[in-house]
Amino acid sequence: MGDKSRKQAAAGERAADVQGRFHMDGLSVYRPGLTVPIADVIKDAEQCGYPFKENEAHYRKMGFETVSVERRLSLEEMAERALEPIAERCMQEGIELGEIWFAHTSKVAWHESNLFKTMLRRWRWEQVPLYPVEEHSCSTFHWVLRMAGHQFACDPYKAVLFVTADLGIHPFYYIDDFMICGDSASACLFRREHGDHRTLVVKYKAAGTVYDDDPSRLRQFHAMYYLGIRKIMLETLGEAGFTLSDIRLVVCGNINRQAWETVAGALRVPPEMFYYATMRETGHITNSDIPSNLQHALSGGALRPGDYYLTVTVSMAGTFGCALHQYVPAKRKEGKS
Incomplete structure (x- = not known):
């Protein structure tokens, strides 16, 4: 068994321990x-x-x-x-x-x-x-x-x-x-028990200091929020016993390219790992960013069966979201979507 196969097997064992929530x-x-x-x-x-x-x-x-x-x-x-x-x-x-x-x-x-x-x-x-x-x-x-x-x-x-x-x-x-x-x-x-995408870990946090409308606190958040993204990503992976090397993609919101390139640099991973392919055409489509980018990744073959991936969102109002998933496409009867 090669190194890659051993790593995938180990990741699978860790995922089984987490027992996907839904x-x-x-x-x-x-x-x-x-x-x-x-x-x-x-x-x-x-x-x-x-x-x-x-x-x-x-x-x-x-x-x-x-x-x-x-x-x-x-x-x-x-x-x-x-x-x-x-x-x-x-x-x-x-x-x-x-x-x-x-x-x-x-x-x-x-x-x-x-x-x-x-x-x-x-x-x-x-x-x-x-x-x-x-x-x-x-x-x-x-x-x-x-x-x-x-x-x-x-x-x-x-x-x-x-x-x-x-x-x-x-x-x-x-x-x-x-x-x-x-x-x-x-x-x-x-x-709970059925679906093409198994969710293993979900994290959601709010930076409460943003909500007091203090201009200096807002400027500080906008200058440093990429560290909050980095932290919640590592916490999500850590809860499952995963590392970034176990992840195929980071499917993220269409906030802007510079933000995700900055986060990639902070994590020391290639910028291409962050997937926001629909942003150039649609802009930031708020609540539909993740479903839209995930749909694009599936249709383009960027995600393959068995792959683990993260979804990540951030709001300029001070919230962060991250989840660990695995793509496990189910075989459906003919005529069923």
């Missing part, structure tokens, strides 16, 4: 067909009075080129596009839901408070507990992973559904000093 058993992303050059995004925000500190070259250096923009569908319609394939499979296979989480950063008017009403009725989920999370953070994906563990502890036979939708309602939504954001929607289905 699995991701479905993944769907809706991205608008329209992509807008960042020059147009900057121009629109400029005309509305956004106080720019940087120019287009600055955002290009960070890795942004175009942005996904939805100009036809409503927030609800976007969410339904992403949800539909997973919901249909739940109906076909008799998968029962224990709870639904819905995350979005878009401001929703009072009359849209029952955003899910039509979908709940369509899929006969009126009695399933629904938890909307508005403006939580760009690490909401990992926060929901943490929350899912509680549901499985109460009822391991019911699935958890995580749905996201983000739709800009003003030119300011698409840009700030740190990144350029786009529109998107996604849906992920989590189950």
Whole structure:
């Protein structure tokens, strides 16, 4: 047995000891067909009075080129596009839901408070507990992973559904000093015992000092947050007895290229290990970054069966999320997604 095979076998034994908490058993992303050059995004925000500190070259250096923009569908319609394939499979296979989480950063008017009403009725989920999370953070994906563990502890036979939708309602939504954001929607289905992606360890942390709005503390966080990312990654791996050499990829949020290159340098690993392939085209699509990049990695062959990988998110509001997963594609019956 070669060194690589021995390392993989050892990693497998450590993973078995951790006994994966649950699995991701479905993944769907809706991205608008329209992509807008960042020059147009900057121009629109400029005309509305956004106080720019940087120019287009600055955002290009960070890795942004175009942005996904939805100009036809409503927030609800976007969410339904992403949800539909997973919901249909739940109906076909008799998968029962224990709870639904819905995350979005878009401001929703009072009359849209029952955003899910039509979908709940369509899929006969009126009695399933629904938890909307508005403006939580760009690490909401990992926060929901943490929350899912509680549901499985109460009822391991019911699935958890995580749905996201983000739709800009003003030119300011698409840009700030740190990144350029786009529109998107996604849906992920989590189950205790079944799924293509086994989740072994989940970490979620908040840097509480950011929330007091002290300018000096905010500047300090923005200058040093990459160390927080490094720390949570190493803690996640350490809990499973893993090292970075056991990991194929780090699937991360589309915050900006410089951030992940800095983290790679701090960890002394190649920048190519950090996977954010959709950022150049879509921008930072908030709650859908991880599902979108993971879907891209699978379709492009960047992840192979048996590979271990990390997912990592960070919010400029001071939250960090990280999880260790293994890609274990299940064999499905013909006609099932």
